[in-house]
Amino acid sequence: MxxxxxxxxxxxxxxxxxxxxxxxxxxxxxxxxxxxxxxxxxxxxxxxxxxxxxxxxxxxxxxxxxxxxxxxxxxxxxxxxxPTIEQARDIFEARRLIEPAVLRRLVDTHTPDKVQRLRQHVELEHDARRRNDKRAVIRLSGEFHTLLAELAGNYALSRSMRELCMLTCLTIFLYDAPTSQSCRDDEHQMIIDAVARRDAARAEEIMLEHLDHIEGSLQLDxxxxxxxxxxxxxx
Known part of the structure; x- marks a missing residue:
């Protein structure tokens, strides 16, 4: 025994x-x-x-x-x-509510190390695009948003973002959004720059525009x- x-x-x-x-x-x-x-x-x-x-x-x-x-x-x-078209719209509505909150908390808890981690991640995105590694581009683009939530330090927000980013990924594939247009790393860089300046309002503004670009790239397929x-x- x-x-x-x-x-x-x-x-x-x-x-x-x-x-x-x-x-x-x-x-x-x-x-x-x-x-x-x-x-x-x-x-x-x-x-x-x-x-x-x-x-x-x-x-x-x-x-x-x-x-x-x-x-x-x-x-x-x-x-x-x-996801259906209606569910896709719900996903983006939820992201428009949650991601500005993530950025506000991230700006409030700003540290140089957090900004560095974000910049390192975007460099991985740049490298994947240079290599034309589409799978890595897709994965890293989604992971950028979950990393924002992780660094913000709120478990509930982080878990919600992980689920929403995965559902967004399925929606992008299902409705044939071009990878190069759906989640642009230059906008990721602009978000990081705003966070580094502790400019929460600008970070939120760029994020909402970013989400508009992703949703706007969707096509029924x-x-x-x-x-x-x-x-x-x-x-």
Whole structure:
């Protein structure tokens, strides 16, 4: 009995680590547009790909569903979320309310280290664009906004922004917004400059214009919902 007790914590840690790893890989695949809106996420196929039980896959899918990244349908299974036009508008309305609050808090808690982290991130965006690495551009563009919320130091805002940025990413793919126009790194740089000057009003103004540009780039389009899960997750 004592030996069993000693083995339990590592086993639990291994399970949690595995769930976190699978969650992150699916999350990044969606963020990088390798998994498309409407793609079916078959439990059995994913369990085979990741070498885990279907129960563990269900745990991952439930977590993604809680964050509205995945939709679960009785008798049909799990699918990558496919936001409607109305939902897309709701996403941008929420971002217009939340992101100015993020910037105000970030300006209030301004430090040189925070500004440096933002500048380093934008340099990664510049580099990805120079290399024409579209997947990295998509991922880094979304992560810029979640980084703003993280540095602002409010967990609730940070979690909300992570979910909203993922839903925005799905919307951009679904409605065929050009990556180069949808989230421009020059506007990211302008936001950082305003934060560095502690000019909250200007930072908010640029952010709202930035969100207008993203939403304005959307075009109605239909995805086919098909994807080869094995080719996505097996290198």
């Amino acid at each position: 004592p030996a069993t007790a000693r083995k339990s914590p590592p086993a639990r840690a291994e399970r949690e680590s595995s769930v976190d790893e699978i969650y992150e890989r699916i999350y990044v695949a969606i963020l990088e547009h390798r998994l498309h809106p409407g793609t079916k996420l078959g439990e059995e196929r994913l369990a085979d790909i990741f070498g885990v039980s279907r129960a563990r896959i269900r745990e991952v899918l439930a977590r993604l569903a809680h964050e509205q990244i995945v939709e679960l349908f009785p008798q049909r299974g799990a699918y990558v979320a496919k 239909q995805g086919n919902g098909e994807a080869d899960l094995e080719s996505i997750f097996r290198d």
